[in-house]
Amino acid sequence: MSAILEVENISKKFKIYHNKQPYLSLRDTIIDIIKHPSKVFQSDTEEFWALKDINFTVNEGESIGIIGKNGAGKSTLLKILSRITPPTKGKITLRGRVASLLEVGTGFHPELTGKENVYFNGAILGMKRSEIKRKFDEIVAFAGVEKFIDTPLKHYSSGMQLRLAFAVAAFLEAEILVVDEVLAVGDAEFQKKCLGKMEDVTKKEGRTVLFVSHNMGTIRSLCQKGLYLERGQTPGLEPVEKAINRYFDIYSEKPKKVNYFENNYRELNKYEAKILQVEVLDSSKENTKNSFLISEDIYIRVFYWVNTNQPVLVNFLILNEVGVKVMMGTDANSDFYSSKKKQSGIYCTDFKIPSYILNNTGYFVHVALDSPVHQTCYDVIMNAVFFEVVDPLNEVSLNRGIISKNYSDVAIWPKLESNTQKIQ
Amino acid sequence: MQHNKTYTITAKSKFSLGIKELFEYRELIYIFTWREIKVKYKQTLLGVLWVALQPVIMMLIINIFLSRYFKQDFENIPYYLYVYSGLIAWNLFASGANTSVNNILMNANIIKKIYFPRMIIPLSSILSSFVDYCISFFVLFLFMIFEDVSLILNFNPIYWILATMIIMLFSFSLGLYFSALVVKYRDFRYILPFFIQLLFFLSPVMYKIQIDQKILQDILIYFNPMVLGIELIRAAVFNVPFLLSLKQTLIILIILSIYCLIAVLTFRNTEEYIADKI
Numbered sequence A: 001m002s003a004i005l006e007v008e009n010i011s012k013k014f015k016i017y018h019n020k021q022p023y024l025s026l027r028d029t030i031i032d033i034i035k036h037p038s039k040v041f042q043s044d045t046e047e048f049w050a051l052k053d054i055n056f057t058v059n060e061g062e063s064i065g066i067i068g069k070n071g072a073g074k075s076t077l078l079k080i081l082s083r084i085t086p087p088t089k090g091k092i093t094l095r096g097r098v099a100s101l102l103e104v105g106t107g108f109h110p111e112l113t114g115k116e117n118v119y120f121n122g123a124i125l126g127m128k129r130s131e132i133k134r135k136f137d138e139i140v141a142f143a144g145v146e147k148f149i150d151t152p153l154k155h156y157s158s159g160m161q162l163r164l165a166f167a168v169a170a171f172l173e174a175e176i177l178v179v180d181e182v183l184a185v186g187d188a189e190f191q192k193k194c195l196g197k198m199e200d201v202t203k204k205e206g207r208t209v210l211f212v213s214h215n216m217g218t219i220r221s222l223c224q225k226g227l228y229l230e231r232g233q234t235p236g237l238e239p240v241e242k243a244i245n246r247y248f249d250i251y252s253e254k255p256k257k258v259n260y261f262e263n264n265y266r267e268l269n270k271y272e273a274k275i276l277q278v279e280v281l282d283s284s285k286e287n288t289k290n291s292f293l294i295s296e297d298i299y300i301r302v303f304y305w306v307n308t309n310q311p312v313l314v315n316f317l318i319l320n321e322v323g324v325k326v327m328m329g330t331d332a333n334s335d336f337y338s339s340k341k342k343q344s345g346i347y348c349t350d351f352k353i354p355s356y357i358l359n360n361t362g363y364f365v366h367v368a369l370d371s372p373v374h375q376t377c378y379d380v381i382m383n384a385v386f387f388e389v390v391d392p393l394n395e396v397s398l399n400r401g402i403i404s405k406n407y408s409d410v411a412i413w414p415k416l417e418s419n420t421q422k423i424q
Numbered sequence B: 001m002q003h004n005k006t007y008t009i010t011a012k013s014k015f016s017l018g019i020k021e022l023f024e025y026r027e028l029i030y031i032f033t034w035r036e037i038k039v040k041y042k043q044t045l046l047g048v049l050w051v052a053l054q055p056v057i058m059m060l061i062i063n064i065f066l067s068r069y070f071k072q073d074f075e076n077i078p079y080y081l082y083v084y085s086g087l088i089a090w091n092l093f094a095s096g097a098n099t100s101v102n103n104i105l106m107n108a109n110i111i112k113k114i115y116f117p118r119m120i121i122p123l124s125s126i127l128s129s130f131v132d133y134c135i136s137f138f139v140l141f142l143f144m145i146f147e148d149v150s151l152i153l154n155f156n157p158i159y160w161i162l163a164t165m166i167i168m169l170f171s172f173s174l175g176l177y178f179s180a181l182v183v184k185y186r187d188f189r190y191i192l193p194f195f196i197q198l199l200f201f202l203s204p205v206m207y208k209i210q211i212d213q214k215i216l217q218d219i220l221i222y223f224n225p226m227v228l229g230i231e232l233i234r235a236a237v238f239n240v241p242f243l244l245s246l247k248q249t250l251i252i253l254i255i256l257s258i259y260c261l262i263a264v265l266t267f268r269n270t271e272e273y274i275a276d277k278i
Helices: A026-035 A074-081 A114-124 A129-143 A158-170 A188-204 A216-222 A240-252 A393-399 B019-024 B026-043 B048-069 B079-106 B108-113 B120-147 B149-154 B157-184 B188-201 B215-223 B225-238 B246-271
Strands: A003-017 A045-059 A063-068 A089-095 A098-101 A176-180 A208-212 A225-229 A237-239 A273-281 A291-293 A298-306 A313-320 A325-330 A345-353 A362-371 A376-390 B006-010
Touching (some): A045 A208, A074 A089, A074 A176, A114 A129, A158 A188, A188 A208, A208 A216, A225 A240, A313 A345, B079 B120, B079 B157, B157 B188
Parallel strands (some): A176 A208
Antiparallel strands (some): A003 A045, A003 A089, A273 A298
């Protein structure tokens, strides 16, 4: 096996402009210069290394899962690999064509027909026209939009658009495929189809795939090796299980408690409602923790700021490791929702998840403050906290029985009332 | 797999104008242009008709309201044809430069997601404006046939090609330069149309240049290649005398090449960081 991709000492530095967007307006710049002439030569920028000294080598036909928290540098790494943005230091050698699927359906235009969009999308992804022509029927069949291929895209459902987009991408002939979270959307059936196609690409066709996902189940099933990133650094390529373990390790450390009372009011007054802190607590409601026995009640506590006369609905969504939405919780009987209480201030809501409901696996919690009146969202924190439910053997045997297979991807496994009789 | 092309990605790529890479991506230039035209004609109710109508309406307005101010000798060419030919050339230049800048911003999400030589976007914008230009020329010929069939015989294709190339090159340079600027400062998006509007009055669209010039007007001729472009178009279509001397023409061409070089260098300099900033 020969190395198809060599990454040597790749680093990427970004400048953070304080209180500024990455692009500037000439007006603001001129006003700044007039207001603070002394500051012209001092930059109020801060340097930030999104990636630091990344080294790894990928052999032909390997599939690599790139994992890490949000902001760990995964997307930056993919962007450098697909030449969208240059590294600040280091060198990458690629022996083959690279196709990047950083988002499916890039460049889709609603006015153009399905067919026209396939040609355009294929072309920007690097396919030759003859290549698209040859594969056109396959692409359309895979997407299952044969009947609508000459209809403008604006008449497609979002599911159809997505299927078409993925289909184009799936038939790329590049030796190295860079894929970012494409499977996170779409209906379950199509997701399965996509996963199947990805497996074909990696296992049967022997192409090299670099795959970013938050879905550890997918990573586990598609990739042999993992690259774990944390704050732009990596311990290097390692067996996928080891990388996944590192990923879960970061969640098991005690979350540091943010002192939300230090948030000054002037800062908060800018918001109508804002989530300040999310904690997972045990039944004493005093200790935060991240690992629960299946027999324990779990409390999710949300601290938030409210400064509006409109109803505010505090809610959370729990996803398991494989990305399945397991349950949702809303605080519909709160005073904010019925909008009786209108005083601005910091509030706290506790949700109780009873024992013996969640299965033994890891769970991510998204928290949001919604406005039921305007159908909008005041604030949302994705992956606000992580906790896991463990089920030591004796608990299993006591409460749910031992099953021969690992069913950790089952969403819930409550203790049901069951009744068994001898009938014959 | 040994024959696979090897790419190297490093911090600062070797400096080049990127012509070779553009050639490798020629199919993408074509498909971007094709999409631009398709979308433009699909989005407007009248489609092609609108493209043809726009300069005609402009021409009518100038003819009705402004013609009395330009009492010049137009070599027996009806004033409306004289203005219309200038307007077509002007539109190629103005829409080429304007759409370049708009398209850089409108395609930001493609730029952030996929690599390709970014110069393709301004380039395809100019090419799609060229299609409109050809349609307008077709209309001009209809007018000429309607006016006097023998006018057609004066058409000089070599002049026409030269003029079109000069106009497109200037349009491309300006569009490219402002595309590079707009990535950093969004205001340039609004400065460009204003600048082009200003240039409109400094170009011989509604009038004919006078040759016994003072220095100021001389400078305007040298630094605005549209003067050369429009004069050449008229020489091509109507066989009117070409008013610039060979020396003047050469100087304008040199200045135009310098513009183009500055634009390409500026753009190439920004190109690497477009995805981070846009």
